[in-house]
Amino acid sequence: MSDATVATPREGVATAPRPKIDGRVLRAARTRERIINATIDLIRGGESTPRVIDIARTAGVSTRSIFQHFDDTEALFAAVAQQVVESLTPLAKPIDSALPWEERLDALMRMRIEVNEALLPFRRAVALHQPRSPKLAAGVTAGRLFARERTESAFAPELMRLSEAERKQTVDALLAASDWQMWFGLRMTYGLDLEAASATMRRMVGAILTQATARSVSAAA
Amino acid sequence: MTILALAAPATAHAGGNAETRIDGRNLRAEHTRRKIVAATRALVEETFALPKVAEIALRAGVSVRSVFQHFQEVDSLFLVVFDEILGEAQSEWEAVEPIGPLAGRIEAFVTRRAAACERVLPVRFAAIAVEASSPGMVERAKVARALTRQNIERAFRPELDRLQPNDRRQMLDALRAALDWDMWMTMRRFHGLPVEEAQAVWHKIITGLMGADV
Numbered sequence: 001m002s003d004a005t006v007a008t009p010r011e012g013v014a015t016a017p018r019p020k021i022d023g024r025v026l027r028a029a030r031t032r033e034r035i036i037n038a039t040i041d042l043i044r045g046g047e048s049t050p051r052v053i054d055i056a057r058t059a060g061v062s063t064r065s066i067f068q069h070f071d072d073t074e075a076l077f078a079a080v081a082q083q084v085v086e087s088l089t090p091l092a093k094p095i096d097s098a099l100p101w102e103e104r105l106d107a108l109m110r111m112r113i114e115v116n117e118a119l120l121p122f123r124r125a126v127a128l129h130q131p132r133s134p135k136l137a138a139g140v141t142a143g144r145l146f147a148r149e150r151t152e153s154a155f156a157p158e159l160m161r162l163s164e165a166e167r168k169q170t171v172d173a174l175l176a177a178s179d180w181q182m183w184f185g186l187r188m189t190y191g192l193d194l195e196a197a198s199a200t201m202r203r204m205v206g207a208i209l210t211q212a213t214a215r216s217v218s219a220a221a
Numbered sequence: 222m223t224i225l226a227l228a229a230p231a232t233a234h235a236g237g238n239a240e241t242r243i244d245g246r247n248l249r250a251e252h253t254r255r256k257i258v259a260a261t262r263a264l265v266e267e268t269f270a271l272p273k274v275a276e277i278a279l280r281a282g283v284s285v286r287s288v289f290q291h292f293q294e295v296d297s298l299f300l301v302v303f304d305e306i307l308g309e310a311q312s313e314w315e316a317v318e319p320i321g322p323l324a325g326r327i328e329a330f331v332t333r334r335a336a337a338c339e340r341v342l343p344v345r346f347a348a349i350a351v352e353a354s355s356p357g358m359v360e361r362a363k364v365a366r367a368l369t370r371q372n373i374e375r376a377f378r379p380e381l382d383r384l385q386p387n388d389r390r391q392m393l394d395a396l397r398a399a400l401d402w403d404m405w406m407t408m409r410r411f412h413g414l415p416v417e418e419a420q421a422v423w424h425k426i427i428t429g430l431m432g433a434d435v
Contacts, residue, residue: 048353124349124353127349128349128350128353130411131269131270131346140411144411144412169418169421169422169425170425172408172412172414172418172421172422173421173422173425173426173429175412176404176407176408176412176422176426177399177426179404179407179412181403181404181406181407181411182398182399182404182407184403185398185401185403185404186394186398189366189398189401189403190394190397190398192394196391196394199391200391200394200395200398203391203395203430204395204399204426204429204430206429207426207428207429207430207432208425208426208429210429211425211428211429
């Protein structure tokens with residue numbers, strides 16, 4: 001580093017010595033975090049597309065600073081999506097497939113409903129930006145694949161006994177019935193409270209599992 | 222425009238001139254209007270998004286100014302297209318009558334509902350971008366959902382009427398949410414299911430909810 005500084009003194013002016021860089025990096029990381037959290041707060045508050053000027057005000061930074069940290073709003077929204085997904089990942093613990101059927105259903109519903117409820121404020125923002133944001137779309141796909149994996153492993157004993165086509169259809173139906181769009185529909189479009197929406201979603205998912213179980217039993221017999 | 226001005230004195234001699242001229246203009250205006258609506262519709266159905274005015278003008282073969290002369294805002298133009306497509310889907314809807322075995326009614330309802338939602342899919346998908354800011358779109362969604370509710374209640378009346386009021390409401394909410402056009406959109410656009418597979422998922426959910434024999 002010092003050699004380089006000697007060799008190119010001009011660059012030495014632009015890039016500060018190491019300790020200073022670390023302090024800057026730390027500050028930059030904190031500012032970045034503040035911007036992301038401010039955006040999340042605004043979306044939670046009902047702004048599906050927060051304006052940069054509002055994000056700056058909420059974060060206590062300048063609008064110029066936002067674009068120093070993010071190339072464009074697409075990059076900012078992608079970072080927001082990543083932060084939200086990371087905060088929810090711990091909720092999606094694997095479900096032991098050795099547990100009784102009803103307990104696995106309860107565990108799956110608890111997990112799906114908790115995540116769906118936390119994502120409720122982001123539904124409109126995602127629907128709005130997903131078609132134009134490859135990163136956001138990739139994030140949503142990753143989340144769905146994750147939910148699929150959890151569902152498949154939780155009900156592996158029942159699903160294994162089904163034909164391949166029937167198994168895919170059952171998993172597709174389980175995911176659709178517990179999808180956040182379904183939750184959004186129940187909670188927002190049809191105005192059900194948490195309890196009623198939970199009961200309704202459990203009814204749908206349970207009904208699909210009952211069909212699958214009935215089929216797997218008749219297939220085994 | 223110059224041709225019009227030149228032609229005007231000639232027709233003036235023909236008598237009944239003023240009326241004819243206005244009618245001719247109205248006719249042309251109506252023709253242009255239709256071209257703009259058709260171009261917007263074609264673009265929405267191809268791209269699943271709201272087209273820009275310049276794209277609409279290009280497709281319709283008219284000037285951008287002309288688009289704005291006919292529609293002050295793109296939103297109102299989009300609503301015309303939305304109404305047109307939704308109107309077609311609704312007029313083609315063949316009611317599922319509350320008679321016969323449940324399994325047959327589920328099959329018929331799901332098949333027809335899937336066809337209707339598939340038809341509306343591009344314009345519904347595009348509408349998400351304006352729904353939050355368009356009272357007209359919110360109102361249309363409300364009306365469409367009320368109509369779907371009636372269709373569901375009609376098809377499954379025997380089963381619904383057997384339930385206690387609370388259970389009935391919950392069952393109806395579940396059916397409405399499951400058969401919502403946005404659920405179709407989610408399966409088709411976000412879960413990547415082809416029409417037949419999305420329809421099979423609906424069939425499974427509704428059959429499970431209503432407890433029909435599988």
